[in-house]
Amino acid sequence: MTVLANGYVQGCLPDELKKVLKSVASELGDSIHDMDTLKVIPLKGAMTNEVYQINWPTTEKGLVRKVLVRVYGEGVELFFNRDDEIRTFECMSKHGQGPRLLGRFAEGRVEEFIHAKTLSAADLRDPHTSALIAAKLREFHDLAMPGPRRVLLWDRIRNFLREAKRLCSRKDAEEFNLDALEAEIGMLEEELSRDPHPVGFCHNDLQYGNIMMDEETKLLTIIVSIVFHVYNPVAYDLANHFCEMAANYHTETPHVLDYSLYPDEEERRRFVTIYLSSEGKEPGEDEVEQLVSDAEKYTLANHLFWGLWGIISGYVNNIEFDYMEYARQRFQQYQLRKPMLSGPAVSVSQDET
Structure with a gap:
């Protein structure tokens, strides 16, 4: 069982994040019918946010889709305005800098997973x-x-x-x-x-x-x-x-x-x-x-x-x-x-x- 920030657990993700992940999967040509098929991998090294790789099987046999979920740490609103953050993130993506923004939820965002x-x-x-x-x-x-x-x-x-x-x-x-x-x-x-x-x-x-x-x-x-x-x-x-x-x-x-x-x-x-x-x-x-x-x-x-x-x-x-x-x-x-x-x-x- 993988524990996410704010008490989230794999297989028991907040409804808003589930909805966002399903929407992202659909836009990428996939479908998520069962949340238990998600694999959540914590990524170490973050000091302000919590960062996770989330994988799910695609319709093409043997292929796995990967996205990155960034969960904002407690109290981060003291450091930045979240709307300003998203505007900056999207603008940088348009300039070819960094991953694409795939979705947002109250506690964080879903990003393109960079294969690097x-x-x-x-x-x-x-x-x-x-x-x-x-x-x-x-x-x-x-x-x-x-x-x-x-x-x-x-x-x-x-x-x-x-x-x-x-x-x-x-x-x-x-x-x-x-x-x-x-x-x-x-x-x-x-x-x-x-x-x-x-x-x-x-x-x-x-x-x-x-x-x-x-x-x-x-x-x-x-x-x-x-x-x-x-x-x-x-x-x-x-x-x-x-x-x-x-x-x-x-x-x-x-x-x-x-x-x-x-x-x-x-x-x-x-x-x-x-x-x-x-x-x-x-x-x-x-x-x-x-x-x-x-x-x-x-x-x-x-x-x-x-x-x-x-x-x-x-x-x-x-x-x-x-x-x-x-x-x-x-x-x-x-x-x-x-x-x-x-x-x-x-x-x-x-x-x-």
Whole structure:
């Protein structure tokens, strides 16, 4: 018996999801007469949603249809508007980015199943794969999406701070020194906004689990897992990807980050060079150095964003993941890396590494 999120069990799916799956099957030329013929396979590695592969037999003997069901985690409405998410998802699909949307239900959505390999933590360090990611990320940043090309990073961090303050116990609020964070965010925004930075449509969560590769064609697909995807400085998105190299979400301690795996300067410079040259124009050395430097500074914004996300998730999400310890590590890294900027010294967390 396979247990789904929110207490769902295979063979006892909510009526709304059953109806959606039957409709999807019909549109794909299949039919589902007996829900017991469904096979539900949990997919590991998600930290906000729960993700499942659902299979059923087709009318053609021996062939199996596969779809992906994404069940929203508890409290995800604090992070995004579901209608906005679906609009973004559909628009990206029209641009050939990611899977097709097949159906929706109250707690999630049904997506096209991509027949490709999800990357592993080690894959991000492979030079050939990393080069493919760099080129694909540039393509993603160049997407023309609806809405204003306005940087939303700082608004989102401040929204997260408000939610963290609302949810936190006094003990946790004091540990993470939340009362000091508004000034810290203002200082960081001022420092990082002194010079103009190229803005693009950013993924903002480019961890290995959100990248898939067709093993025959070697083509990459970037997966939209939750709408963190908005216009931001592209340096912030590069910084996010570099920070994700410290993570492996498929271990017994998925919340533990190993910053010895953070890419060294040579790796970062190589990634940036490929990113800038992916449209056929050879970048100058100064352009490469500038983006490498900007990405390093934006790691600080990443640590604040994901640190606050961890605190909120620790209060609202039931997925087995130590969100609070994850948050501590992100704030500790913020403190360690903060000397790269000038500005008032404000303690973000009382924990020190």
